[in-house]
Amino acid sequence: MLDKGIFKEPKKELKCLYKPLEICANVLANVCTTDMELIYLRIIYVKLMKKRQLTIKDIAKALNISASTVSRSLSDHPDISQETKDIVVAYAKKNKYKPNVLASSLRTQNNKMIGVIIPEIVHYFFSTVLSGIEDEAEKEGYRVIISQSNEDYEKEVKGVQTFQEARVCGVLVSVSKKTHQYDHFQELIDNEIPVVFFDRICTGILTDRVVVDDYAGAYTAVEHLITTGCKRIAFFGSPSNLPISNNRRMGYEDALRKNGLEVDKSIMKICDNYQEALTVTPELLSLPNPPDAFFAVNDETAIAIMNIVKSKGLKIPDDVSVCGFTNSSLTEICDPPLTSVDQHCYELGASAMKLLLNRIQSGTNDTQLNNKIIKTNLVVRKTTR
């Protein structure tokens, strides 16, 4: 007939319904007579069996050894004989054993999961950085969990909270524009969760950072414009609350000064997106003494400038040179292809991840602060002479 024993074993199954299921199964086992009832019973049984993944205990039982031996075999512990290891590993593979990292993380207090907070995924810059992060993490066997702040302080705080609950072993952050309070990051550090900032760093928190060498990037770009004959170079920058924008402006100014050109505020504008540039550019072009070159803090802005310049019947780069920043995929798509400062976004992400892993692996707060600077380089295309 029906072996009632099978119902005692799978007790562990479905979430919290030990008892109801057990009762249900027992009742059914006593009552079932018709084929249909037996089929239902079987369904329950199969469901119970299926939902449960193979565990170390199962392997131990099957191989008639102890769970610790299985555990040690799977982690290639030197104490275990090769013979035993081979048997265990073979069995595990054959039966598609998947170690439960939840359990092992809980036990070892070390979760190979790192959290990444970024303002917005949909962005050439951030998605590229994220790609670098993910590839690097994957290489080292870490998992990446993401949280986008959407430039919102509350969401950023919530992301940090979630990461702590998930017991991530480290966090990578590029802070939102609206964040002016940094307690949530400090809390991570206080809890010995290493944090590395990238690009949009947070100067108030003492920890590793990776930034792009904005100053040098701007400097060489502007110098290139000058050496190719530009005399009057306009600057389109971001509002100066973020350090990034100031650095680029300073690189621009210093390049002018070092080359004996005047820094003229009337051709320096706060303008860092496509739409704004569409209105600002014509103003500059209609000055009595219009610029013969534009340096923009990102590629979208540079492309807006190009479109306006072209629409005025001016030639690029003969009449006007344009240089962008980021070296995004846009540079290859516009016409003519845009000269731009390569920020090496992918490398930036990979570097940040490396720093973080370093900190994780060396025990949190002991090492010196690392302040990595990613060198930029100018990619000259057809919008400069």
Add this chain to the structure above:
Amino acid sequence: MLDKGIFKEPKKELKCLYKPLEICANVLANVCTTDMELIYLRIIYVKLMKKRQLTIKDIAKALNISASTVSRSLSDHPDISQETKDIVVAYAKKNKYKPNVLASSLRTQNNKMIGVIIPEIVHYFFSTVLSGIEDEAEKEGYRVIISQSNEDYEKEVKGVQTFQEARVCGVLVSVSKKTHQYDHFQELIDNEIPVVFFDRICTGILTDRVVVDDYAGAYTAVEHLITTGCKRIAFFGSPSNLPISNNRRMGYEDALRKNGLEVDKSIMKICDNYQEALTVTPELLSLPNPPDAFFAVNDETAIAIMNIVKSKGLKIPDDVSVCGFTNSSLTEICDPPLTSVDQHCYELGASAMKLLLNRIQSGTNDTQLNNKIIKTNLVVRKTTR
């Protein structure tokens, strides 16, 4: 006197050694005499105290109640008196208690974490979809762990493996171009981990899918070209191994036929990127009977076409109309702004996530298969009349 060997590498040993450390600390406390020794002792103590996050047990001890009462209070269980709840919740908040989701997931066998496999993050389409996925997941309190396949079958398989080990409660997939074997996805389903495919679906696996209505998108776009007076419309499409590309081509062909235009293979090209389009477009333009419109399967290709057309001195849209597909941010940046089919990438991601959550919450395999189709709509800008 003091065995300094103990202090050589305290970090690594900290892992799970409460007891040894406690003993060690006690022993030392009796032995320590010099200041230096006391400092070492302090370091160990602080480390022990700090590294350990507050647990339910700690709260229980502090409040002199049982751990179960704390657990129930925090999850607002009806059995617990309001008074107790208030005390517990207040204490938890004040001391920044962070529930350990590793432990609770292990216990309840349900991990609010979902895995996402995408070919490449750096892509307007995929990053936007991912953004939709993340926002939707966050709304429902789920965490998102990502794995990019980089269009590589092996990496995709490895991602699936990782997700299973992490005991994710569901997986969202857009398959890599190189994937022609689907056992890894089937394994997820066999283990009752719900899977939802989006965009690059996998027809061999019976599960929910979300796709864009490519056929209708292409159809209406081409019809728009026709009604605005275009008579000879070229098609630039993808190689036809993916269902997506065929659907778009069929939409194109049907729109022509229904409007009494001939389907002319000589102006239908396999060309789906910027570089290729730069060489293919001039060929078509120099035909004795050149196209007066181009319909491309993505925006980059469309923009390449535009650049070539403009360089030939032809006017857009007066001489030649161009229409893209995706409605990426590129459409606003090119000149003139590009008419394109909006795929609603963000919504696609959010929808996929919703379907997955549905399945997760309703118990895996019980519901019908859902086959959601995201409607496209044509965004008319300045490259069509």
Add this chain to the structure above:
DNA sequence: TTGAAAGCGCTAACAC
């Protein structure tokens, strides 16, 4: 209304 106790799957100190 609360507490005691068991156990999720895994690891590792300790014993043999």
Add this chain to the structure above:
DNA sequence: GTGTTAGCGCTTTCAA
């Protein structure tokens, strides 16, 4: 070399 045992932090049954 291998087994025994005691947890990691949490939830939930059962008992009181």
